[in-house]
Amino acid sequence: MLLVWHGISRFFPPALFPGPIPVFARVWEIIVSGQFVVHMVATVSRVVAGFVLAFVASIGVGIFMGVNRTGERFFEPNIVVGLTVPSLAWSVIALMWFGISELAPVFTIFVVLQPLITVNIWQGTKALDHEVIEMARAFRAGRAMVIRDVVIPQLVPYLLAATRFGLSLAWKVVVIAELLGLSNGIGYMIHYSFGIFSMLDVFAWTISFTLVMLAVEYGLLKPLEARVAGWRRAVVL
């Protein structure tokens, strides 16, 4: 991929399409200067805050929808509307409501993620295998044991999928929110680079940001998935 990038960049002026070598040199500069850490911390803390809030709310709503018909009918429009409204619209609304504050991006991430994560948990709850729950009851397992050993293991794959989708969406949403109205964070820096018309900086910030996301994906989510879903591999044997 890097070679293709390098090849293509030879045909364009570096101001429009810088090659990998100058871009990575700039990435290094950003990191060494300490700027990267400052903006990355701002962005990551917004993502984490919005994500955690959405996740917690979704677990409540999703399970409620999964076990209760009325709850399902009540919250379904919320899901449909939530999944339809563009995240850009939410960003603008949040900025007008909360002004330029930390609340705006966190709120935006929350409203964009919540319906998506809720759908996963809702479906996971509906797909629960009631036969094994009945089995546990026949063997006199208490409520705590049923939840810990029978219900949660069945929900874990759905929670993991929700985490993966949710985080990847949160990264995109936070950049838009920052670009529109904040004074720090990766999105702001991309916007700032655009302001001074430095394609090199736009590329460098985007890439450094992507590297962090890849680290989260391969360093955190994949190993976690392999650990909790190990029993599924038995099918292949």
Next chain:
Amino acid sequence: MQIALRGIHKEFPRENGGTLAVLRDVTLTVDTGEFCCVVGTSGCGKSTILNIVAGLTPPDSGQVLVDDAQVDSSRIRIGYVFQKPRLLNWKSVRDNVAFALKASGVSAAEARRRARHYLDLVGLAQFEDEFPLALSGGMQQRVAIARALAIEPDLLLMDEPFSHLDELTARALRAELLRIWQQARKPVMFVTHNALEAVYLADQVLILSGRPATIMKTLRVALPREREMEDPRLLALQREILETLGITGGSALPHGSRNGT
């Protein structure tokens, strides 16, 4: 320990708002150490009887009595083998058995020890660390049997446990079940639609009518153990069951004997 059902009625609500009468005045007694088979056509409510005994489904009226006193369903220890294995696929084979032991109050260390012992009994000792999905259907069902036996139940409930298995495996497991039962001498309620299986296993065979199910006939099988499935006396009893169920000989192979002959 003796288990008795007295005048059990059960209806289930239907989608269209009406009700479906499943059990009508079911009265039966299973004596201490007795092997009781309940035979009936598919979908006649046999499983509902077991679920009521297990305390999973409350009856609309009637009583479940243990030793002549009204049962406190949480007091007696019940081993339940379902038609499908119903294992926890995310736990190892050993932990599946240990799960039932821990649910019945056995300490973790003791649960592991006993799980191993009972897996050995059903011939799965070397698979204890595997996940259930790595095992064949027959092996999974043996895990489910080990799970039910491991808690050393006061009463063993079995709901067509061998109906999904090939006849060779089923035969081996039936003989093994009888061997274990003869040692433990605990009452067994075994539901099946296979008339020959019923007479091979049981001391007492209860024949259920179609919905709403009620007991049409009680049959005693007084033959000594180490029975042979091809024993003509068993085949005669099988015919009696099929005739009671309204499935009479003719050229067509009766549904109830398909697995057995």
